[in-house]
Amino acid sequence: MEPQEHHIPPVPLITPVQLRQPLSYNTFPCAFLKNLALSQDMIANIRNAQLEDDIDNAALLYQLRNPSRDVPELDEQTQISLELFSALAAHPKSAYEEACHIFNKTCPDSPLHSYWVVKSHLEKLSGVMQIKMDMCPNSCLAFTSPFANLQQCPECAEP
Ligand SMILES: [Zn+2]
Numbered sequence: 001m002e003p004q005e006h007h008i009p010p011v012p013l014i015t016p017v018q019l020r021q022p023l024s025y026n027t028f029p030c031a032f033l034k035n036l037a038l039s040q041d042m043i044a045n046i047r048n049a050q051l052e053d054d055i056d057n058a059a060l061l062y063q064l065r066n067p068s069r070d071v072p073e074l075d076e077q078t079q080i081s082l083e084l085f086s087a088l089a090a091h092p093k094s095a096y097e098e099a100c101h102i103f104n105k106t107c108p109d110s111p112l113h114s115y116w117v118v119k120s121h122l123e124k125l126s127g128v129m130q131i132k133m134d135m136c137p138n139s140c141l142a143f144t145s146p147f148a149n150l151q152q153c154p155e156c157a158e159p
Helices: 016-020 034-047 058-065 076-087 093-106 115-126
Strands: none
Touching: 076 093, 076 115, 093 115
């Protein structure tokens, strides 16, 4: 059996004039190696990314593009709730709920806001909201851009 010839597409030459220009994605030849081509595709997708790609909520888009410049007056419960929420941001939801439960037992006349109420306050105040994306359960990648239509992770084969 004779070895098969592989067709390697010609690589466009970069002229000396192009080399003197600032580097641009468009001056590089298109890669034909699978992973290199995927990387170029990802770079092109990032360059062309828009908020509308992942956010279809018009009110949220408006809020992100026009953040409030006002500093709102906050009641004491909201302020303490926000501070506690921020202090426990790296912890699971249950940590805030447990701390709230303890605080509310101590100060039953001025209970702190629930997790969801304080989270909603924070989103309204900051203009930053959680966007959920499908991801590999093993955190290999997000199923977005060139991976948007895959049914399993190309790295670990997890569905
Ligand atoms: Zn994976």
